[in-house]
Amino acid sequence: MLDVAAKPHLFGTPSPPARRGEADPPARSTFNLRNPRLELMAMTTQNERNTTELMRDVDRTLLRENLKLTPAERLEKFAKFMRFASGLRDAGAATRRIEAETTRKQ
């Protein structure tokens, strides 16, 4: 079963982990920097901090398993996963169609 909490990297960008007692970093607008280059630098620094935080949440076991494969094997594994996901999507769509028809007949 696909577990969103355990595999957030498969389901989009997770939020950076919040730390208790620590204030959120200032929003971009509060930097109040008039120089666009300085503002870009401030943003880059913020992104760098976020990336470093996110690195702690990366599931290294998954990556180590992938690294044992050749690039071709990694692509084939992914293609297989996409076929599986596509099969699930089709099954979901078929179920919704049947449900809609049943509801209509009632």
Added chain:
Amino acid sequence: MSAEFEKLLPTFVNAGVDFILVGGVAGIVHGSARATYDVDLVYARSDTNIGRLVSALAPHVPRLRDVPGNLPFSWDAKTVRNGLNFTLTSELGYIDLFGEIMGGGNYEDLLQHSFDVEAFDVRFKCIDLPTLIKIKEAAGRAKDLAAVAELRVLLEEKEGDR
């Protein structure tokens, strides 16, 4: 709709299109575990290559993605020459074609940062991991932060193996 990598990459290779695989699928080549639904390619902008690219994709009915369906769009060499980057949907799935990419430059710039991959019975070029990270960082999108984090971990793991 997702991209049919097994068909798309051989389609371009067999047509002699010069391209470099970048983006999420390149991440998978490097060991990423993140799902992606499109194929990102940087293509050479020479007239010959544009001609090959257009011919290879034409039978698969490419259309602009995320635009109103009634917007006129003609997939031909003139369109590609007059444009640069194209976000497409086709019978082979979602394809993003880049004449130039932020943080990486064009096909010629990226060649020295690419390597050959053999998969699906064809050989094609893929961007190297440090350059892929650079490109994702240059994009600066919030959604790329987690991807960059994973790619950096991959780089650490690979360097740790040496």
